[in-house]
Amino acid sequence: MLRDITIRGLGVIDEAVLDLAPGLNVVTGETGAGKTMVVTGLGLLLGGRADSELVRTGADRTSVEGFADLEADHPALVRAAEAGADVTDGLILARSVAAQGRSRAHLGGRSVPISTLSEVGERLVAVHGQADQWRLRSAEEHRVVLDGFEPEVGRLLEDFQRRYDEHHALAAEADRLRSAARERAREADGLRVALEEIEAVDPQPGEDEELRGEDDRLSHADALRDGASRAHALLAGDDSAWDGASGGALAALGEAVSALEPWTGHDPALADLHRRLAELTYVASDLTTDVAGYLTDVEVDPGRLSWVQERRAELTRLQRKYGDTVEEVLAWSRDASRTLLTLEGDDARIEEIEARLAQLTPRLGAAGAALHDARAAAAERLGAAVTAELRRLSMPRAHLVVGVTTQAHERGLELPSGERVRYSRNGIDEVDIALAANAGAPPRTVTRAASGGELSRVMLAIEVVTHGGSSTVPTFVFDEVDAGIGGKAGVEVGARLAELAREAQVIVVTHLAQVAAYADRHLVVRKADDGQVAASGVVEVAGDERVRELARMMSGDESGAAVEHAQQLLASAQERVNEPREGT
Structure with missing residues (x-):
């Protein structure tokens, strides 16, 4: 998880420290206080695009630094170590953007390319928002989500990949041997002539x-x-x-x-x-x-x-x-004899490989068909589960469809049915998560069918349904997840974020008190104006201070009625969070 993030000189933020906790971290604040800058700073930290216009007026640079506490074998930590970072006591990430536009990145005290910071960031945080590179940006990501939904699909995928790797290695070896056959024959003929010449002379040592x-x-x-x-x-x-x-x-x-x-x-x-x-x-x-x-x-x-x-x-x-010398001639003759045996044995090796492939190919086809059937069944269940979640998230007419299709190919993998289809190490399927945003509308690829806020809610629904199991990232960030909703729908969004936060760290920027009430840690971006410059800072609120912030978010003031309403909202949220999970 991310332990803390320090932002300096970014937009309206002079200096802000986000002290993050496990579970659900909520960031709130008045309009213009800099909530968006928090997400922007996090994007910079994860290798996002830099712009010198982000540098705070009067500052010479923007800098963002974060500390992540991860398991020793976590992919983000492994990639950072490969880049030379010191990961002994966790991982420190840093990014700076000069007012002149120059950007620098550091991992574990070592200067690295921005691309490396981005690679680590993708393994560390999944950002879901309108302007972010979210996890459903490609068909391959759609497949990863589906494969992570049910353990049986993952098991069948591992079985297919094991068979694929063996089949692919043998087929590549056979292709290499066949393509080199003519050259191999020429080399063998040359060796035979040379060995016959040496044998005819029959030189003796010394x-x-x-x-x-x-x-x-x-x-x-x-x-x-x-x-x-x-x-x-x-x-x-x-x-x-x-x-x-x-x-x-x-x-x-x-x-x-x-x-x-x-x-x-x-x-x-x-x-x-x-x-x-x-x-x-x-x-x-x-x-x-x-x-x-x-x-x-x-x-x-x-x-x-x-x-x-x-x-x-x-x-x-x-x-x-x-x-x-004669000794060197005899040594060359021995080596040439061994090489000739190898060359002459390649034909036998090709026959051996072809016999093995004849056994493996039907098994690979059967494994691909079994994986396809399991994915198709899981796709229906995933689509239904996410659709049900979307109804709770103020998208009552939305319908999610997970398509699992194959493409015919005359030289593809032959299935038990006799059909030949394209295939790769990940199976024979193309997976597409599509969304019909309104009743009667045709499903379209989700990134084209949903607005920014809807995208965040779709991703929230997916993460809740899969319990984050479709991703190895330990932290999820949601921006604009509550765009265009309120009231009961906001309560449901908060409840679903809290549900996801049981499995992973979640950071959400929100303007809804109904969402903020579910926070394990509530952070407020506060703006001060001295008439010259504006500066924002981030503080944690708890107890009465948190109640007053919720009251402000609901009614714009801290009147007695607003505070009482905020207390009721907070108590209701906590009661729902403490309810036993389904199946426990």
Whole structure:
């Protein structure tokens, strides 16, 4: 609910604070005191259109601030939090309009676009009046009202929406797969060609590096043999060797070991040198054997070299297309194989989806037909109930009709009857709330058939009948709801507002004492005139002060007879409010 609203510099209002209560809040005041400005200020707070002409003469700006106390999961609070507002201890809304015309909006201490303030406002307050965007402004809103009238309709709607969501998701997936079939086929063909090319070469992990080394070795085989032969001759000795030496390094090392051996017992240092020479001889001997083995293994094989180079060329062709290394080529091949399996499996997926849709579609059609029948029955009951309420609200000749129709469509949803109709997530129906304002007049869409005051009364009747259940907003504002009525009709309007106020917070601006008598909190807009400027403020009245205000509203004075009449009116209203509710 709205806890309070502070208005500054708006029209005739210098500064006014509306301290609001749960239940029915009534705003009254003399003509010209600024009651309309209260509704205008509330409209600004909820994101309505701003006009610099609203700024009070002599003020630099108009500002309106309000505080709302809401459940943590309420849509208004959730939307405000999404916009970055601080909603820890409730929600603060603020709007200002400069005299130069610039408008600013804030939510929870954060500057936001006016559109965001409006979105939050729509979830917070429903304003019903001649100049306001009220809840029956579109066919979709008409449907929401009807669906909120009876729980069974809401249950059937949820069932339809659950089936619709599943059906819609599957149909969208099938359409996507079908529309991409040609592209998918081209991609699959390309992958098959690539995989066949890789399979034909059959690269092995690390093969490219191994072949690179073998290619280098075979390309230099002659030079490698020459170098190894010379090294072997120098180690082992060869009479025909390089410099005519008759002995090699092994022979020289053997002679050096022999030269030291007789004297090793005389000097430990010399003995260590002898040992190291002996170890070097063993190493040189092993090395000589290894070099000889290398000479045996080195081949000059032009055929093998040609094959290695051709194989490397094949691998290089793959690496240009699919990866810098054989490992990357093989990884690409694995990924491509998985992708190909997915692409080839899409046809099977389409068949699976079509089989599932064949099962779901009749069930969706049956759910749509059941929802339609429930709505049609509920529409008759809603129309009758609202019509009865309108008779109590001084619209005795008015007749409300809630129409529930379908539109044929050759590619629409097939119903059990075989008929195909347009459908959406909210069912197969178009709902229109129409009003015949006078006997014999044809019903017309309610926004065109009723005046401002009548619109407010129609909406009041709807809200009373549905107990506010057709809306998630916690606060209802009625302006001009008593336009053109009085006497007993005014009493009935007050009683119906009090009835609605049992379910939600209600704020009503009225000139009728019969309505004001039902208030849980009575606020009066008072105007003072010092000869220079006019300023209005808002005060709560209770007890004798409230009785005098009711007397003024009824007769224009506070005479004894007027006060006595006001007391009787107030007592009668309170007695009616305290009557047990029907069914309790």
